Amino acid sequence: xxxxxxxxxxxxxxxxxxxxxxxxxxxxxxxxxxxxxxxxxxxxxxxxxxxxxxxxxxxxxxxxxxxxxxxxx
Numbered sequence: 001x002x003x004x005x006x007x008x009x010x011x012x013x014x015x016x017x018x019x020x021x022x023x024x025x026x027x028x029x030x031x032x033x034x035x036x037x038x039x040x041x042x043x044x045x046x047x048x049x050x051x052x053x054x055x056x057x058x059x060x061x062x063x064x065x066x067x068x069x070x071x072x073x
Contacts, residue, residue, distance in 0.1 A: 001029075001057065001061040001062055002026065003021040003022055003023050003024070004021075006029055006065075007019045007020070007021040007031075009054055010031065010050060010053045010054070012053065013049075013050075013053025014033065014035050014037060014049065014050070014053060016035055016036050016037060017033050017034060017037070018034040018072075019031065019032070019033050019034075020032045027062065027063035027064065028063060028064045028065075029062060029065050030065075030066040030067075030068075031050070031065060031067055031068070032067075032068045032069075033069045034069075034070055034072055035049075035069070035072075036072060037049065037071075038069055038070060038071040039071040040071075043069065046069035046070075047067050047069060049069075050065075050069060
C-alpha cells in the first residue's frame with residue numbers, strides 16, 4: 001500500500017473531498033481530508049466515512065491511519 005493509492009481510494013469514495021496522504025513505510029499513514037460531506041457531522045462520523053472508503057484494507061494492508069477531517073471553511 002502507498003499514500004497515492006490511499007488518496008485515490010478516499011477520493012473515489014468521497015468525490016467532493018480534498019485529500020492529502022503522507023507515509024512512506026507502506027503501513028503507517030497520515031491523512032487530511034476536507035469535505036463538505038463532513039458539515040454538521042461528529043469527528044467519529046467523519047472518520048467512519050473515510051474508513052468506509054478504505055474497506056477491508058484497514059487493519060490489513062493499512063496498519064495505521066492518523067486522520068484529520070473537517071468541513072471546508
